[in-house]
Amino acid sequence: MTPAAPLEARQVRPVGPLVIAIEDVAKLYQMGEETIHALRGVSLNIHRNEYLAIMGPSGSGKSTLMNMLGCLDTPTSGRYEFNGQDVAGMADDELADIRNREIGFVFQTFNLLARSDALRNVELPLIYAGIAPHLRHERARQVLENVGLGNRIHHKPNELSGGQRQRVAIARALVNRPSIILADEPTGNLDSKTGIEILALFEDLYEQGNTLIVVTHEESVARNARRIIRLHDGLIASDGPVN
Amino acid sequence: MGRILYELTESIRIAMAQIRANKMRSTLTALGVVIGIVAVTLMGTAIRGIDIGFNNSLAMLGEDVLHVEKWPWITGEDWWKYVNRPVIKPEEATRLSRIIDATPNSELELAVYVHGRGGSVKAGNLSVSGVYIFGTTGEYGRVLTAxxxxxxxFNDAENDSARQVCVLGYDVAQALFPGRSSIGNTVMVQGQPFTVIGSLTKQGSFLGLFSFDSQMIMPLSAFRKYFGVRSGNPEIxxxxxxxxRMAQASDELTGDMRRVRGQLPGEPDNFTINTSDAFKEKLDPIKRGIALAGLFVTGLSLFVGAIGIMNxxxxxxxxxxxxxGTRKALGARRRTILLQFLIEAVSICVVGGTIGLALTYGLCMAVKAAMPAxxxxxxxxxxxxxxxxxxxxGVLSGFIPAMGASRLDPVVALRYE
Incomplete structure (x- = not known):
């Protein structure tokens, strides 16, 4: 299992302005006859430059909350504001623009485009942002260098190791300078040594001023964060700093 | 503005990569479109060919000639209305000419009597049958399109004296006098010798039914002498x-002809004025019918190709x-995804269409080389x-699946394995 860094070595940075404000959010799914309450009234504030872990067993509403935070889904009821904008009532394409500008996704299975090289994968969010080709090449190359893949920019995903693939995915999440980085089990498909490397990279990103939200069921991964939210049966069971 | 352009180029890139990555599949799918396009374009070339052939045929009939006849060119069930009409006679042509000459600002120029029938022409031991042999006056030279x-x-003097001279159509001349001039030679018609004094250039056939090159022209007096006055079809x-101004000319001619025939007001015309235009009017719907049916049938093959693309x-x-799902998470809008799959479908169609067109071109050239007619x-x-x-x-067949893709819920799409 991936051990957390020694507590005394970790700094807790002062938090910035409010990014996400969730108030009494509920989400219902209709599964045939049955109505499933995935979230039953969750309230949550996330500030800039927080490092947050969301934990919970399967069926706790963890994935639903993550999809909501990532603007992939909208709540059935309650209020969700992202940087002061009301997300709950947004249309599909508005949500797509929010995801493009404000959120960087890191997936458990990396979700890279198999036939495109690292550079093109990282450029993708910039294409959707309407950035001109020469600018986006330059920015994508820069970010890949920052995550330690400066010499791998023209490799296809199948020519990269698992850790390198996740670094490409992280570079892709960073490239549009989003307000939050949302990682879903980022070490789930990696061996423990590589997992530690990725968590170290997250630590660096946090120290550079990024806002990180990591969804995980692994205690050791969650303990790298500065704040842990535990969900249980669609409700927040606990929310507090790591100690 | 920039964004849609980058999305477009990205979509084209993806489409090309996708086609390259699935060569076999793309080729087979494109094949459906290739076949469809070849079928439709071949039909198109055939329809155009028929059209051009048809117009050429009409031009051969003479676009500026009105034909006064007992029978309309196109009759249906109503043949009994025409059967008892009087036969057109040479004197009527003469009187018509006189009226035309006496009319100031007449739309008409001259009237010529033409009387013809099918027959065979011999020279030495060579013989051509199915030749349209007709007698007329020297003035016919001004009506002739070839x-x-x-x-x-021949001139009026030769006509008046019933000289046994004739003019041969291209095919007749070629068949009887291969490789040499026919002028001055003798041909036999109805057992009578005729001296060839002229031969015509090649004109082609009318709708492939009636060859203008398979004709023989002789003085009317000679024709009436050897074929009789009752056989065949006389006309002016x-x-x-x-x-x-064909319509005005036709009206004037109707009046003139009624005068010649002494018809009373209210009495229906006992003759018909045929024009190549009337022919066209009658045949146009048939032509359109052929075109529509042809395009429909060949269109079906294209439709099958389209279903392949949709699939x-x-x-x-x-x-x-x-x-x-990933693309949507990274900020792709609905239209981006729609465009991506639409362009993929259109790309396959355009590739198939281009190949199909090239094949059609090749086939046309081959057919033209083998059968010029x-x-x-x-x-x-x-x-x-x-x-x-x-x-x-591509757009029509790709739209439904592409629309489906663009409307996918990103949460569901991301979870899909």
Missing amino acids: DFTDGRM QVKVRDKT ITFVSVRERTKEI FPLQFSVSLIVVSMVVSVAT
């Missing part, structure tokens, strides 16, 4: 001064559901039309 390769038309051909786009969307006509407009059809096929 030029003389050699010799001349009237040349019009201005071929854009492959569905498969492509299904296979890449997770990719769609076969009516096929390749044209620039055909290229434009088939490209438009290709793109439209």
Whole structure:
């Protein structure tokens, strides 16, 4: 299992302005006859430059909350504001623009485009942002260098190791300078040594001023964060700093 | 503005990569479109060919000539209305000419009597049958649409004295006197010798039914002497001064002819004025019918091709559901995803359409080389039309699956394995 860094070595940075404000959010799914309450009234504030872990067993509403935070889904009821904008009532394409500008996704299975090289994968969010080709090449190359893949920019995903693939995915999440980085089990498909490397990279990103939200069921991964939210049966069971 | 451009180039890049990555599948799918486009464009060339052949045929009839006849060219069930009409007589042509000459500002130029029937022509031991042999006066030279390769038309003096001279159509001359001039030679018709004094240039056939090159012209007096006055189909051909005023000319001629025949007001015409235009009016719906039926049948093959495209786009969307989810998570809007799959479908169609067009062109050239008479006509407009059809096929067949892809819920798409 991936051990957390020694507590005394970790700094807790002062938090910035409010990014996400969730108030009494509920989400219902209709599964045939049955109505499933995935979230039953969750309230949550996330500030800039927080490092947050969301934990919970399967069926706790963890994935639903993550999809909501990532603007992939909208709540059935309650209020969700992202940087002061009301997300709950947004249309599909508005949500797509929010995801493009404000959120960087890191997936458990990396979700890279198999036939495109690292550079093109990282450029993708910039294409959707309407950035001109020469600018986006330059920015994508820069970010890949920052995550330690400066010499791998023209490799296809199948020519990269698992850790390198996740670094490409992280570079892709960073490239549009989003307000939050949302990682879903980022070490789930990696061996423990590589997992530690990725968590170290997250630590660096946090120290550079990024806002990180990591969804995980692994205690050791969650303990790298500065704040842990535990969900249980669609409700927040606990929310507090790591100690 | 920039964004849609980058999305477009990205979509084209993806489409090309996708086609390259699935060569076999793309080729087979494109094959359906290739076959469809070849079928439709070949039909198009055939329709155009028929059209051009048809117009050429009409021009041979003489666009500026009115034909006064007992029978309309196209009759239906109503033949009994015409059967008891009087036969057209040479004197009527003479009187018609006189009236035309006496009319100030007449739309008509001259009237010529023409009386013909089928028969055979011999020279030495060679013989041609099915020749349209007709007698007329020297003035027919002014109505004739063909030029003389050699010799001349007979004159009125030769006509009046029933001289046994004749003018041969191209095919008749070629068949009886292969490789040499026919002028001055003797041909036998109805057991009578005729001296050839002229031969005509090649004109082609009318709708492939009636060859203008298989004809023989002789003085009317000689014709009536050897074929009799009752056989065959006599008519008066009237040349019009201005071929854009055919309707007025026809009206004038009707009045003149009624005067010649002494018809009373209210009495229906006991003759018909045939024009190549009337022919056209009658045949146009048939032509359109052929074109529509042909395009419908060949269109079906294109439709099958389109179904192939639709199917492959569905498969492509299904296979890449997770990719769609990822792209949406990264900020792809609905239209971005729609465009991506639409362009993929259109690309396959355009590739198929281009190959199909090239094949059609090759086939047209081959057919033209093998059978010059076969009516096929390749044209620039055909290229434009088939490209438009290709793109439209891609858009129409790709739209439903692409729309489905664009409406996918990103949460569901991301979870898809």
